[in-house]
Amino acid sequence: MTTNQEHDDFEESALDKATSRRLSKLRTVPVDTSHLDRLIRTQIPRAEQSPMRIWIRPLRALAASVAIVALIGALLLSWSAGPVMASAVQMAQVHKDLIAGRLPVEKVDSIEQANQSLAAQWPDSPQLSGVSGNQQPPAAHVMACCMKSVKNKKMACVLLQSNNLPVTVTMANSSDVKLPSAPVIVRDGFSYRVETVGKLNMVMTERNDRWICLIAELPSDQLVNLAKSLQF
Amino acid sequence: MDQQEATKRFYDLIWPHRSVVLRIAQMMTRRLHEAEDLAQDTLMKAFKAIEQFDPQSDAKKWLLSILRNARIDRIRASASSAGNVSLDQLPMEIEDSQETSHSGGDENWNDPRRMLEQFSDRDMIAALQDLSEEIRWTLLLVDVEGLDHHEAAAILNVPVGTIKSRAHRGRAMVRQSLLAVSRR
Numbered sequence: 001m002t003t004n005q006e007h008d009d010f011e012e013s014a015l016d017k018a019t020s021r022r023l024s025k026l027r028t029v030p031v032d033t034s035h036l037d038r039l040i041r042t043q044i045p046r047a048e049q050s051p052m053r054i055w056i057r058p059l060r061a062l063a064a065s066v067a068i069v070a071l072i073g074a075l076l077l078s079w080s081a082g083p084v085m086a087s088a089v090q091m092a093q094v095h096k097d098l099i100a101g102r103l104p105v106e107k108v109d110s111i112e113q114a115n116q117s118l119a120a121q122w123p124d125s126p127q128l129s130g131v132s133g134n135q136q137p138p139a140a141h142v143m144a145c146c147m148k149s150v151k152n153k154k155m156a157c158v159l160l161q162s163n164n165l166p167v168t169v170t171m172a173n174s175s176d177v178k179l180p181s182a183p184v185i186v187r188d189g190f191s192y193r194v195e196t197v198g199k200l201n202m203v204m205t206e207r208n209d210r211w212i213c214l215i216a217e218l219p220s221d222q223l224v225n226l227a228k229s230l231q232f
Numbered sequence: 233m234d235q236q237e238a239t240k241r242f243y244d245l246i247w248p249h250r251s252v253v254l255r256i257a258q259m260m261t262r263r264l265h266e267a268e269d270l271a272q273d274t275l276m277k278a279f280k281a282i283e284q285f286d287p288q289s290d291a292k293k294w295l296l297s298i299l300r301n302a303r304i305d306r307i308r309a310s311a312s313s314a315g316n317v318s319l320d321q322l323p324m325e326i327e328d329s330q331e332t333s334h335s336g337g338d339e340n341w342n343d344p345r346r347m348l349e350q351f352s353d354r355d356m357i358a359a360l361q362d363l364s365e366e367i368r369w370t371l372l373l374v375d376v377e378g379l380d381h382h383e384a385a386a387i388l389n390v391p392v393g394t395i396k397s398r399a400h401r402g403r404a405m406v407r408q409s410l411l412a413v414s415r416r
Binding site for chain 1: 239242243248249250251252254255258259268271272275276279341344345347348349351353356357360371374375376377378399400403404406407
């Protein structure tokens with residue numbers, strides 16, 4: 001048998017593809033790196049600048065630094081004064097970073113834990129709750145949460161698993177983030193803006209002065225249904 | 233490169249991938265402390281070799297290569313302390329004939345996607361951990377971490393055809409293992 005023929009024998013069947021797809025979802029299993037982080041930080045301490053080096057800098061350099069900081073501060077203030085538009089591409093990147101483990105997350109098992117963790121990092125963090133007093137939205141498992149800054153605006157991110165697919169729920173204050181000009185779906189009196197980036201769909205809406213965005217490789221209808229089951 | 237620059241490069245380029253290293257280590261070993269030891273060993277080796285790392289290349293693949301070598305070193309050390317067994321004698325990969333004579337009970341998988349969604353992540357990880365070392369590595373790199381066959385072949389130092397063969401057999405073995413779970 002030639003090498004090419006051997007390879008043909010291993011062409012992926014539907015069974016192989018389904019198995020591979022299911023295994024790929026293990027990439028989103030959150031891991032708690034806190035103990036490992038402590039072990040590594042003990043052995044590789046982050047370099048800190050010597051205070052002596054700061055004090056002996058020439059005054060001229062210090063003045064230049066102050067001027068640059070003031071300029072950046074002024075730019076940031078003018079930039080962050082009003083609500084910003086979080087683009088679909090940026091939100092897709094947040095989702096990808098979250099499931100790829102590129103964002104530091106806290107592993108949680110319930111919405112209650114997620115809310116506690118987010119509130120510890122951001123006292124005015126938007127809170128998420130399940131339906132009718134349940135702590136878990138139907139057909140969804142809460143896995144991790146974190147804070148993220150997009151265009152200098154704070155966002156609370158919660159990673160859920162629904163239908164075995166990761167779903168990112170992002171929340172921010174409506175005064176910070178505004179809805180994009182995108183196609184609208186209306187359900188039960190609420191309107192949802194729908195965007196797509198590659199295989200990712202996202203629905204955005206506003207409730208009680210909160211901007212909410214759900215992102216996943218799920219049809220928009222399912223994302224809307226999931227959004228309906230959450231209380232903000 | 234001085235220590236300060238090495239540390240900065242480590243935290244800028246390598247640190248963001250530590251969760252990938254720990255996740256793979258957890259799936260390769262069965263005990264949390266073993267996984268953390270292996271991940272720590274990997275990250276420390278990466279730090280010591282940081283000068284050799286090209287910042288333009290893929291840090292995740294570089295780390296996975298180090299993780300793979302660290303794992304082999306540990307198996308060798310453990311085998312050696314158990315009686316000087318060489319790596320070649322370890323049950324790293326079972327021969328085809330011993331491994332599975334069928335395709336994972338495929339006749340029971342009329343709707344594979346639906347069937348597979350019934351299993352929890354814990355079931356999937358347990359099925360992976362039942363596999364031989366080399367087949368488990370292949371599925372972790374190709375399916376779990378999404379590397380292509382050539383990238384996995386480079387990390388595992390085997391031909392691409394071997395990766396395809398192992399991936400195919402490994403998936404059948406995972407299904408077989410899951411079928412046993414569903415029948416309990």
